[in-house]
Amino acid sequence: MRKFKTESKKLLDLMINSIYTNREIFLRELISNASDAVDKLYFRSLVDETVKINRADLRITVSFDAEARTVTVSDNGIGMSKDDLDKNLGTIAHSDSLEFKQSGLDAPGLDDVSADGDIAADVDIIGQFGVGFYSAFMVGKDVRVVSRAYGSDEAWAWESDGVDGYTIKEAERASHGTDVIVHLKDDTDDESYGTFATQHGLTDLIKKYSNYVRYPIQMEVTKSRMKERPADADADAAPEFENYTEVETINSMVPIWKRKRQDVSDEEYNEFYKTDFHDFEDPLRTISLHAEGTLTYDALMYIPAHAPFDMWSKDYKRGLALYSSGVLIMDKCEELIPDHFNFIRGVVDSADLTLNISRETLQQNSQLRAIARRLEKKIKSELATMCADDREAYVTFFKEFGRTLKYGIYSSYGMTKDTLADLLLFYSARQQKMITLDEYIADAPGDADAIYFAAGDSVERLANMPIVTTVLAKGYDVLLCDENVDEFCMMALADYTPKDSTEPDGSTKAWPIKNVGAEDLGLTTEEEKKKAEEVTEENSGLFDAMCDALAGKVKKVVVSTRVTDAPVMLTTEGAVSLQMAHLLKEQPGADESVPEAQIVMEVNVEHPVFDVLKQAHAAGDAGKVKDYAMILFDQALLVEGLPIADPLEFAQRVSALMR
Ligand code: ADP
Numbered sequence: 034m035r036k037f038k039t040e041s042k043k044l045l046d047l048m049i050n051s052i053y054t055n056r057e058i059f060l061r062e063l064i065s066n067a068s069d070a071v072d073k074l075y076f077r078s079l080v081d082e083t084v085k086i087n088r089a090d091l092r093i094t095v096s097f098d099a100e101a102r103t104v105t106v107s108d109n110g111i112g113m114s115k116d117d118l119d120k121n122l123g124t125i126a127h128s129d130s131l132e133f134k135q136s137g138l139d140a141p142g143l144d145d146v147s148a149d150g151d152i153a154a155d156v157d158i159i160g161q162f163g164v165g166f167y168s169a170f171m172v173g174k175d176v177r178v179v180s181r182a183y184g185s186d187e188a189w190a191w192e193s194d195g196v197d198g199y200t201i202k203e204a205e206r207a208s209h210g211t212d213v214i215v216h217l218k219d220d221t222d223d224e225s226y227g228t229f230a231t232q233h234g235l236t237d238l239i240k241k242y243s244n245y246v247r248y249p250i251q252m253e254v255t256k257s258r259m260k261e262r263p264a265d266a267d268a269d270a271a272p273e274f275e276n277y278t279e280v281e282t283i284n285s286m287v288p289i290w291k292r293k294r295q296d297v298s299d300e301e302y303n304e305f306y307k308t309d310f311h312d313f314e315d316p317l318r319t320i321s322l323h324a325e326g327t328l329t330y331d332a333l334m335y336i337p338a339h340a341p342f343d344m345w346s347k348d349y350k351r352g353l354a355l356y357s358s359g360v361l362i363m364d365k366c367e368e369l370i371p372d373h374f375n376f377i378r379g380v381v382d383s384a385d386l387t388l389n390i391s392r393e394t395l396q397q398n399s400q401l402r403a404i405a406r407r408l409e410k411k412i413k414s415e416l417a418t419m420c421a422d423d424r425e426a427y428v429t430f431f432k433e434f435g436r437t438l439k440y441g442i443y444s445s446y447g448m449t450k451d452t453l454a455d456l457l458l459f460y461s462a463r464q465q466k467m468i469t470l471d472e473y474i475a476d477a478p479g480d481a482d483a484i485y486f487a488a489g490d491s492v493e494r495l496a497n498m499p500i501v502t503t504v505l506a507k508g509y510d511v512l513l514c515d516e517n518v519d520e521f522c523m524m525a526l527a528d529y530t531p532k533d534s535t536e537p538d539g540s541t542k543a544w545p546i547k548n549v550g551a552e553d554l555g556l557t558t559e560e561e562k563k564k565a566e567e568v569t570e571e572n573s574g575l576f577d578a579m580c581d582a583l584a585g586k587v588k589k590v591v592v593s594t595r596v597t598d599a600p601v602m603l604t605t606e607g608a609v610s611l612q613m614a615h616l617l618k619e620q621p622g623a624d625e626s627v628p629e630a631q632i633v634m635e636v637n638v639e640h641p642v643f644d645v646l647k648q649a650h651a652a653g654d655a656g657k658v659k660d661y662a663m664i665l666f667d668q669a670l671l672v673e674g675l676p677i678a679d680p681l682e683f684a685q686r687v688s689a690l691m692r
Pocket of ligand 1 (some may be wrong): 066067070108110111112113121122166167211245311
């Protein structure tokens with residue numbers, strides 16, 4: 034007996050015992066796997082001449098034995114070798130899925146998923162694994178998989194009770210493909226597993242969950258018909274019935290994307306999505322498109338509710354499935370979807386594309402490019418509508434995928450901003466919720482002409498940053514940006530032209546986007562500036578001493594013109610803000626060549642601490658001035674959520690001060 038890997042076992046327990054109340058989906062999962070297996074074989078036949086199969090022969094067969102309490106899902110697809118069985122069915126989520134890093138989950142999180150836990154969260158985690166097959170154990174007390182890989186003459190049987198291990202033994206199978214035989218659990222008071230081993234039970238489930246699977250799902254069904262009467266029979270005698278059996282295709286197989294939106298229920302769309310894209314959750318939105326004219330095609334696209342676990346890994350592949358007249362040409366056609374919408378799942382089907390389209394011709398295919406352009410527009414308008422009409426859903430969407438949009442702007446150096454900028458949401462310090470750039474502008478006071486943002490690691494911390502409270506006090510809103518990509522995105526955007534920005538003379542006005550921590554915002558009056566210069570002059574001795582104390586750390590020390598509660602505040606000159614300098618330094622491979630921030634320390638001369646500084650300086654206590662300057666500098670960094678160079682030294686200085 035081989036043992037399941039520990040992680041697998043944990044998940045298995047979780048799955049079988051707590052997560053799914055909806056046990057019937059096991060059939061959908063097994064049929065999806067069968068359909069994939071058939072697809073894989075068909076696919077291979079397209080690229081490998083030695084694989085000779087006839088597409089019309091490919092099928093999935095569902096059968097049952099009421100007495101033995103078994104349900105069997107068979108396919109004549111690619112099959113599995115002994116190794117495949119071990120690798121694919123011996124480990125849940127064999128495909129690196131357990132690398133939690135990318136998903137933002139950490140491994141200990143698994144232990145938190147308890148039977149009484151939040152079901153939605155559980156499903157979310159489970160949905161990130163390839164656990165489809167294991168759902169068979171929700172209804173089966175044991176499961177036997179007999180498989181023969183295409184091109185091999187051996188068959189193998191994998192068997193397990195789903196508890197802690199499995200066996201793989203030699204077996205017989207007439208030709209390539211796989212049988213999954215689920216031996217149903219005993220009925221309980223709550224659950225009648227036996228209904229799965231009935232004709233009605235199974236045909237209903239196939240129609241409900243797998244209607245659009247592209248291969249025939251066949252079942253031998255028993256039907257009843259009136260017996261033919263012998264010629265001499267009594268005309269008044271009651272008719273007699275007899276049973277006969279017939280192989281029937283249960284699913285409709287008409288591609289769902291060919292049907293008009295109004296003829297398909299949301300539920301059908303959702304089921305198709307879950308079956309075809311192996312998600313356990315309904316999608317957030319369904320987008321369907323039927324184009325006619327020079328280029329005729331149907332597209333069905335989905336916005337998932339959650340990002341897949343590997344979305345942020347470099348192995349993630351975007352793309353839509355590409356069909357030609359209902360036949361799959363390619364699983365993930367990248368050319369159909371721009372990178373900034375890489376979360377979209379779906380299919381495109383066009384009769385105008387040839388079947389043997391190759392990688393190279395794809396890239397130059399102008400038809401494909403035309404489709405891609407149209408799809409991008411459609412996705413954009415769907416998102417814009419969601420943003421305007423259903424903000425709650427849009428905020429959910431943005432939490433999952435906003436980073437992709439922002440990254441799209443940054444990585445294109447702003448070239449995609451016309452498409453993406455009005456889809457962005459940022460947290461407004463004033464309104465305390467996520468708003469669009471248009472909403473920022475609409476809400477701005479009459480004399481405002483710039484969009485202000487602050488970047489850091491948490492919204493709460495940013496909200497308390499002296500410079501932010503200063504700008505707010507002046508009546509302007511500040512967008513609080515707490516994602517790494519935010520500042521880069523804002524820089525790439527540089528400015529934003531609101532949607533209805535046409536001035537009386539027909540021109541449009543762009544609002545520059547300004548980092549409150551990095552730039553002179555031009556919010557001080559001439560008078561205030563002059564005053565500050567005077568005070569700076571008066572205290573030049575003190576400021577020089579502070580500057581010396583902070584040599585290599587700050588570029589200059591000046592009097593602040595902003596009203597704040599803090600004794601000092603750090604701003605920067607030039608393009609590199611404090612936050613950005615920090616991010617750049619954290620990049621893997623960063624060295625001395627990364628640009629440093631040109632830090633300016635602004636001193637609040639209204640603050641009592643300033644008097645203490647002045648006294649120390651007047652008393653000629655250079656050591657004290659130095660200590661104070663260092664403490665103030667480190668403090669200001671901490672307020673911004675940035676690391677300080679030497680925490681120990683900082684602590685020692687503070688304790689010395691207390692003594
Ligand atoms: P997923 O389908 O999400 O990858 P599963 O646990 O359902 O995860 O299946 C694991 C793997 O087992 C599949 O990726 C596939 O390689 C293999 N497999 C499952 N069912 C079949 C089948 N009927 N024919 C061939 N391979 C299969």
